Amino acid sequence: MNALLLSRMQFAVATLFHFLFVPLTLGLSILVAVMETQYVRTRDPEYLAMAKFWGKIFLINFVVGVVTGITLEFQFGTNWSRYSHFVGDVFGSLLAIEATAAFFLESTLIGVWAFGWKKLSPKAHMVCIWLVAGASSLSAVWILIANAFMQHPVGYVIRNGRAELADFLAVVTQKFAILEILHTIPSGWVVSAFFVMGISAWHLLRKNKVSFFTRSFKMGLVMGLVASLFVFAEGHFQAADLAEKQPAKLAAMDAHWETEARAPIYLFTWPDQDNQKNALEFIRLPGLLSLMAFHDVNATVRGLRDFPREEQPPVWVVNLTFKLMVFLGVWFILITLWAVLRRNKLTESPLLLKSFLYSIPLPYVACALGWIMAEMGRQPWIVYGLMKTSDAVSPVPAVHVGITTVGFLILYGLLGAVGFSLMATTAKQGPQE
């Protein structure tokens, strides 16, 4: 294997693993903040116990997110130095702003929050967790702006053999970034809502602290319902935006080969990229792709054959991850609606509770699928239309990349096993005192 392939593997491992912890940070911080606010408002000790119990799980998750995030910032320099040289003028500043304007606040105040229960007034303590929640979302905003630049570069000029910043506002306010932010952050809320509902369901199935976990479940339910509907609807606009900005990705998502008007969507497809067609396709919905992409059933949608073979993304990956993500998105909406109907009879609904328990991993899977689709769908480009991934890799010996990739796999494997098992143990113990 060469350094390129190994570096791509290493980056995939590092990002996907990091993104197992980010979504819960984004959403659970808000839920804990709401719990603590309710405590400050009502002085009901159950809300305090909720904030402490969910906060304890939050902190285990948070620390793994932090340490794996540091790796990512340095990966660009270690493994993608040609990329860093080429776009650092634009991309580097976004990462630096993220650290300065958001991550500092998040990391400083999480320490004050975790250790400061007895040192601050309840109100000041509550403000800390709100600031942590706000800062973690703001962190995500800057990182997603940086990713959006890779997906759809704007606001730059090519000068001195590199992409130099020309219009900062264009970079940070571009539609691609806004749509990406509006999809990714609420998807973290879906993860968090399902996490809280799933763990609460486990306790409710055992009739453990029923009031405590019913309250927790319902808070999760509000977040889960709003977020899963929003993410789904928003995803549509994001896909439509691709029709114009990354047509090859959109075509790959739907395994759409031929440029045509009234382009259909097939519910199930098995693409065969070698022969530039689908080996299998079932359930044709005529005109739907045109409708989704251009809000017009007669619109023409570009097919994959319009793009030279070497500029097509790996179609089956993009197609499969997209379809699975959408199916999961439908499941999140259905199951939360079901819970809304049974909201006052939760303990009498074991099937519902069990479904929620087993659904805990699904939003995590959906997030990973979404990222794989977005990043693989951009291939062969690292910066869409500007720089190929194969031109971006560092001139380091493949053996170094190989050793460190194995190192990451072992370390992250252990870290994930320990982190999640500690979260599970803490979750099962339930609220202390």
Add this chain to the structure above:
Amino acid sequence: MDLASVWFFLWGLLWAVYFATGGFDLGAGMLLPFLGKSEEDKAVIANAVGPLWDGNEVWLLTAGGVTFAAFPTVYAVMFSALYLPLMLILFGLIIRGVAFEFRGKKDSPGWKRTWDACLFVGSLLPALLLGVAFANLFASVPIDGGGIFHGTILTLLTPYGLLGGLLFVVLFLLHGSFWLSLRSEGELRDRAFKTGKLLWPVALFAAACFLLLSYFSTDLFARYFAHPVLLLVPLAAVAALLMVRVYLKKESPGMAWAFSGLTIVLCTFFGVIGMYPNLIASSLSPDFSLNVTNGSSSPLTLLIMLGVAAVFVPLVIAYQAWAYKIFFHPVQKDDMHY
């Protein structure tokens, strides 16, 4: 001074602040197996840095981010040339970060021993390797015109590089021992303070050797001899270290901690000033060196980043000072989270 040069010194300052803040939590991590005689002591040590290590580590992230933003070419070359040491630093930071949070989660001695070992190794590796890396940057690195590193990890382990690593380790241990003594009581406090006393002459000796070897192994002093007034910086570093001795005598760990931090900042600046205008000097040919002119970002990026730094860095300092103030006294039973 031009914008890129302003950023050069801000870049140096960010690294220096990371070494001075992260330095004591790395030091405390290395000291834990030696100073923690009982399980209670070890818990106090972990909780002593618990509220602050994460905020401290963001200075490292910001220093890295600013290298990327202000000197993208330098970031690209530096991080790929120092590939393996950097990865080891990252592995270290990962295992020690989670060790803080995880060690108290189970009561089994084997579990605790494992994470204490992670804390030790994970604190020692970054301290040592950051020292080695910066000593090499203070000297020179075999990079060619394409920014490709011609050497192995052993190339970096010159006597000067190793001395740099040793100096960082000793200074961080010293710095950490004062932090632990100001955040603990009774025997642990005394043990930590005594450790500081024992370490001080070692630190002085290491710093003196480093200054001396800098004269023979690097060109740092060329800049100082051209502008002798700059010699005040290494002199101030030595003076700060002497002030540590003064406060050791007065049994004041807080002030000793402040001056050991200042020593670290000034030691870093001794190198940074000597490097200017190079960020990475090439040992193959001066033509291949990366400096503030050929390694920096466009003026627009530098200007925007300066605006961002001018607004946010003072804010960060303000709320971090507030956080430090909250925890600037011995750890109590009811403010332990770990």
